[in-house]
Amino acid sequence: MQSQSALQSGILALCLAGLSACGGGGGDSGGNQVANRAPIVNAGTAQTVDEFANVTLSGSASDADGDVLTYEWEQTTGLGVTINNATSATANFDAPDVLATSTPETLTFRLTVSDGTASGSDTVEISVVDIGLGTNSPPTAAAGGDRTVLELTPVDLDGTGSSDPDGDGLSYSWVQIGGPDVALAGAGTATASFVAPDVEPGTSVAFTFELTVDDGSDTATDTVVITVSEALSAVTVAGRLGYERPLPNQGCRGYDFNFILDKPVRLATVYLLDAAGNELGTTQTDIDGNYAFTGIAANTDVRVRVRAELVQDSGPQTWRVYVRDNTSNVGVSLPQRPVYEIEWPLFNTGSTDSNDNDFTARTGWDSIARAYDDQQRAAAPLAVLDSILDGVLLVTGVDPDVDLGRIDAFWSINNSWVELDDPDVDNGELVTAYYSSDPDRNFTRNPSLFLRGDAIGRFPESIIDTDEFDAYVILHEWGHYFEDELARSDSIGGSHWIPGTVEARVAFGEGWGNAMGAIAPGNPIGCDTGAPASSGSSLNMESYNSYADEQGFFNEMSVATFLYDLWDQANDGADDGSIGFAPIYETMTGFQRDTAAFTTLFSFATGLRQNVDPADIDFVDGLLAEENVDTAVLDIWASGQSTQPVFWHNGNAVLDLLPLYTQIVPGGPTENLCVNNGQVIDQHGNKPGEWRYLRFTLASPQSLTLTLQANPVPPPTTDPTTGVRDRADPDMFLYRNGQWLGDSRSPDDDREQFIMGTLAAGTYTVAIQDWRYEDTEIANDYPDRVCFDITLN
Amino acid sequence: MATKMQFSLLVLAFIGLSACGADSPSSPGVQKDAAVQKQGDADDGFVRTPARPGTMFKVDYRIVGTPVVGSPVSIDLDIRSTLGDEPINVGYQVPDPSALAMDEAQPRSLTRAPLAGESSIRERVTVIPQREGRLFINVSASRSNDDGSASTMISIPIHVGNVDTSLQEHGRLETDEEGETTRVLSSE
Numbered sequence: 001m002q003s004q005s006a007l008q009s010g011i012l013a014l015c016l017a018g019l020s021a022c023g024g025g026g027g028d029s030g031g032n033q034v035a036n037r038a039p040i041v042n043a044g045t046a047q048t049v050d051e052f053a054n055v056t057l058s059g060s061a062s063d064a065d066g067d068v069l070t071y072e073w074e075q076t077t078g079l080g081v082t083i084n085n086a087t088s089a090t091a092n093f094d095a096p097d098v099l100a101t102s103t104p105e106t107l108t109f110r111l112t113v114s115d116g117t118a119s120g121s122d123t124v125e126i127s128v129v130d131i132g133l134g135t136n137s138p139p140t141a142a143a144g145g146d147r148t149v150l151e152l153t154p155v156d157l158d159g160t161g162s163s164d165p166d167g168d169g170l171s172y173s174w175v176q177i178g179g180p181d182v183a184l185a186g187a188g189t190a191t192a193s194f195v196a197p198d199v200e201p202g203t204s205v206a207f208t209f210e211l212t213v214d215d216g217s218d219t220a221t222d223t224v225v226i227t228v229s230e231a232l233s234a235v236t237v238a239g240r241l242g243y244e245r246p247l248p249n250q251g252c253r254g255y256d257f258n259f260i261l262d263k264p265v266r267l268a269t270v271y272l273l274d275a276a277g278n279e280l281g282t283t284q285t286d287i288d289g290n291y292a293f294t295g296i297a298a299n300t301d302v303r304v305r306v307r308a309e310l311v312q313d314s315g316p317q318t319w320r321v322y323v324r325d326n327t328s329n330v331g332v333s334l335p336q337r338p339v340y341e342i343e344w345p346l347f348n349t350g351s352t353d354s355n356d357n358d359f360t361a362r363t364g365w366d367s368i369a370r371a372y373d374d375q376q377r378a379a380a381p382l383a384v385l386d387s388i389l390d391g392v393l394l395v396t397g398v399d400p401d402v403d404l405g406r407i408d409a410f411w412s413i414n415n416s417w418v419e420l421d422d423p424d425v426d427n428g429e430l431v432t433a434y435y436s437s438d439p440d441r442n443f444t445r446n447p448s449l450f451l452r453g454d455a456i457g458r459f460p461e462s463i464i465d466t467d468e469f470d471a472y473v474i475l476h477e478w479g480h481y482f483e484d485e486l487a488r489s490d491s492i493g494g495s496h497w498i499p500g501t502v503e504a505r506v507a508f509g510e511g512w513g514n515a516m517g518a519i520a521p522g523n524p525i526g527c528d529t530g531a532p533a534s535s536g537s538s539l540n541m542e543s544y545n546s547y548a549d550e551q552g553f554f555n556e557m558s559v560a561t562f563l564y565d566l567w568d569q570a571n572d573g574a575d576d577g578s579i580g581f582a583p584i585y586e587t588m589t590g591f592q593r594d595t596a597a598f599t600t601l602f603s604f605a606t607g608l609r610q611n612v613d614p615a616d617i618d619f620v621d622g623l624l625a626e627e628n629v630d631t632a633v634l635d636i637w638a639s640g641q642s643t644q645p646v647f648w649h650n651g652n653a654v655l656d657l658l659p660l661y662t663q664i665v666p667g668g669p670t671e672n673l674c675v676n677n678g679q680v681i682d683q684h685g686n687k688p689g690e691w692r693y694l695r696f697t698l699a700s701p702q703s704l705t706l707t708l709q710a711n712p713v714p715p716p717t718t719d720p721t722t723g724v725r726d727r728a729d730p731d732m733f734l735y736r737n738g739q740w741l742g743d744s745r746s747p748d749d750d751r752e753q754f755i756m757g758t759l760a761a762g763t764y765t766v767a768i769q770d771w772r773y774e775d776t777e778i779a780n781d782y783p784d785r786v787c788f789d790i791t792l793n
Numbered sequence: 794m795a796t797k798m799q800f801s802l803l804v805l806a807f808i809g810l811s812a813c814g815a816d817s818p819s820s821p822g823v824q825k826d827a828a829v830q831k832q833g834d835a836d837d838g839f840v841r842t843p844a845r846p847g848t849m850f851k852v853d854y855r856i857v858g859t860p861v862v863g864s865p866v867s868i869d870l871d872i873r874s875t876l877g878d879e880p881i882n883v884g885y886q887v888p889d890p891s892a893l894a895m896d897e898a899q900p901r902s903l904t905r906a907p908l909a910g911e912s913s914i915r916e917r918v919t920v921i922p923q924r925e926g927r928l929f930i931n932v933s934a935s936r937s938n939d940d941g942s943a944s945t946m947i948s949i950p951i952h953v954g955n956v957d958t959s960l961q962e963h964g965r966l967e968t969d970e971e972g973e974t975t976r977v978l979s980s981e
Contacts, residue, residue, distance in 0.1 A: 251946075253946055329966065338967075338974035457951075459950075460952045530947055534888045
């Protein structure tokens with residue numbers, strides 16, 4: 001290869017020559033002389049040769065001036081060699097020993113040729129390849145990095161990272177040089193192995209192994225330290241359990257399943273099961289849904305299963321709550337029906353503690369079909385349980401010694417809101433969501449909630465309704481349980497709807513339920529959704545505004561908003577304070593439970609006044625005044641109540657609501673008292689005016705008879721279906737401190753005589769009604785108002 | 794006429810029923826049973842439903858005839874409120890139009906007040922089933938005045954063709970050695 005400088009020199013020489021030829025004339029001294037021209041050099045062609053081969057470097061050069069030339073070879077790169085005949089055009093050298101790891105090795109030589117004045121040069125590359133000759137290069141041993149392993153586990157010693165620069169084949173030899181002896185398998189191979197021995201608990205032992213590699217000529221060694229630690233034969237399995245809870249659409253028209261909260265499964269019973277279903281452990285989630293099982297066999301397939309129950313049966317505060325399927329195993333009593341349990345797929349415990357075994361129960365909502373996959377509705381029982389827990393925590397927050405007893409919540413995808421004459425809960429037929437203390441109707445106390453879960457309208461006579469995420473509905477019914485278990489309710493139940501103008505006992509019971517539905521979850525908006533994503537209704541405790549004249553002791557929303565405003569921190573109208581839940585609780589479980597009167601807003605308010613800070617009485621009275629309760633003289637009998645309500649039904653003030661109690665005296669004058677069907681909007685027998693209350697007090701035991709005699713006697717009417725003549729049919733129910741003592745319900749027309757026998761000293765109440773108002777086939781022309789003379793002798 | 798004997802037997806049964814209502818084990822003589830209260834209601838074929846606890850409206854309905862695919866089916870509605878003779882806004886909504894069609898002539902909403910002497914309004918809505926199975930229509934009732942607004946919406950199921958009303962299995966039933974049963978649901 002000619003060098004650039006030589007070429008340039010040649011061109012320059014030719015140019016100079018041209019110029020000379022074109023020049024003319026000039027001086028005569030030297031006018032014919034030509035400048036010296038450098039030789040043109042060629043170092044020969046590149047070659048590839050074997051190591052140790054004798055290599056000839058064949059150079060050549062030409063000189064335009066014909067000058068005598070001298071040659072010089074020199075090596076410019078690569079492994080150094082000795083050049084023979086380096087000053088000749090042809091030189092040679094012996095190719096060096098080349099390592100397999102660097103073959104081919106490139107050597108570069110330069111040939112410089114001089115004519116004595118100028119010189120030229122050229123280079124040539126010689127590639128030398130390894131052919132396995134020459135001096136051996138030692139191998140490198142690599143025994144792998146030090147590490148820690150668990151006892152009783154197989155351990156591999158990996159020497160495959162060893163190498164030899166010559167590419168020579170290697171032999172391997174593993175030798176233990178430290179630690180208690182172990183049996184090495186494959187000690188003569190690149191990969192040996194042994195089983196980590198058992199070590200003492202809480203200790204670890206180091207084992208050192210030396211690897212020697214041999215390429216046939218040379219050897220190399222490396223060591224590795226394996227530390228064996230005690231294996232965790234038992235591990236901790238921990239995590240968090242949650243359930244999906246969708247947020248309601250506006251107006252509680254179902255739920256928006258695009259917005260789902262992952263709520264913790266709080267204080268529920270959790271099992272850890274092995275693959276065969278055997279129970280490995282039991283615990284409870286904490287308030288954040290966390291659980292932990294300790295001492296669980298390592299490397300075991302397990303699953304987590306949560307039971308829809310809250311059980312605290314020891315300590316100063318106790319409760320038991322179960323969510324059951326009323327439509328399964330129907331051959332046994334309701335309290336023995338199956339409890340729901342939700343389980344998740346198997347996973348392996350591994351060999352170390354783990355705390356990320358998190359699982360969430362799904363709603364089962366299919367966003368494509370926009371319907372539930374009923375088989376996947378796993379969140380529902382846990383949602384029911386969690387709502388009830390809000391009630392439990394509300395109570396346990398103010399009563400350090402409370403025994404909340406046991407309650408079953410019955411929920412099923414089969415539980416329909418269906419209208420049947422004889423609903424059968426075994427078949428999921430619920431007239432509505434409700435509370436019952438004796439669901440089997442066998443005189444056995446088993447407090448129970450019944451909740452709907454039918455999302456498809458299973459029956460043709462139904463309304464699609466699901467309750468599992470409606471905390472308001474669940475806690476409304478749980479509020480009835482609260483009264484039954486811890487306080488007292490004299491409510492006679494029956495149908496009610498907003499604004500809930502019902503008789504005073506029902507108004508307080510339902511109002512209490514409404515309030516609990518808002519207070520316990522801390523949400524003034526009560527949702528009662530229907531079809532899961534599209535229907536329902538709501539009310540807002542903060543903004544509910546009934547017709548002013550209709551507010552009062554007979555209005556469940558009056559009771560509800562009064563109770564809610566007592567508790568809540570928000571201020572609006574007369575609600576400019578808060579007494580918290582404690583005084584409410586103390587009143588309900590103390591004064592209200594023991595009151596001689598029926599449980600009404602008056603009995604509660606009278607008791608509450610005794611339980612609040614005196615500074616709060618004005619606040620309480622202000623709220624009562626908003627509900628048309630006269631507070632100047634406030635007692636359990638409503639003695640000071642004079643504000644008369646007005647109902648929409650006929651636009652008139654309702655007669656026969658006040659006085660709430662008529663006091664009668666044994667042997668005293670005859671009283672005339674009227675019942676009134678004038679504000680009845682359905683035939684459920686629990687509306688204002690349909691019931692009137694009597695009270696009397698005995699200073700000593702006395703044998704008494706209470707007589708009702710229609711006066712004036714209402715005109716007879718004829719039943720439109722049967723032709724039977726309808727007459728007034730009064731009935732009486734006797735109580736003391738809310739305890740039912742007896743009743744008198746003869747079929748006699750226009751008259752009822754209640755022989756009460758000998759009564760102990762004390763205060764008694766009597767509720768009276770006209771049965772004819774219960775008769776749904778009553779002729780329309782039966783009078784709204786029927787009055788009775790009352791005598792007590 | 795409902796007999797008083799029936800009522801007596803039922804109340805003596807000590808029913809702790811609280812139809813979204815109370816339970817008073819200490820006062821069995823005044824317990825109420827829904828079965829008694831409903832007697833006589835079925836004469837007109839209306840499905841009567843207890844009003845929701847949070848609503849001012851009560852919507853009873855009656856499906857006229859047997860729904861079949863492709864044929865209009867009418868639903869009679871009896872809507873009452875605690876608002877007396879105030880007008881009620883009534884609306885209809887079909888969540889799945891591929892299942893249930895509503896005729897163009899069918900008003901989607903209307904406002905009615907009870908006639909003098911009446912406590913409810915009666916309306917008829919007509920829909921056309923597009924397939925067999927369980928379909929449903931939403932009926933809303935609302936009012937808005939100076940006192941505020943209130944509304945409710947119920948979902949009325951319409952069974953078209955042979956629809957299974959038997960109990961649906963949910964998860965699996967397990968029984969332990971002591972005979973206690975659990976209903977096990979699986980979640981992913």
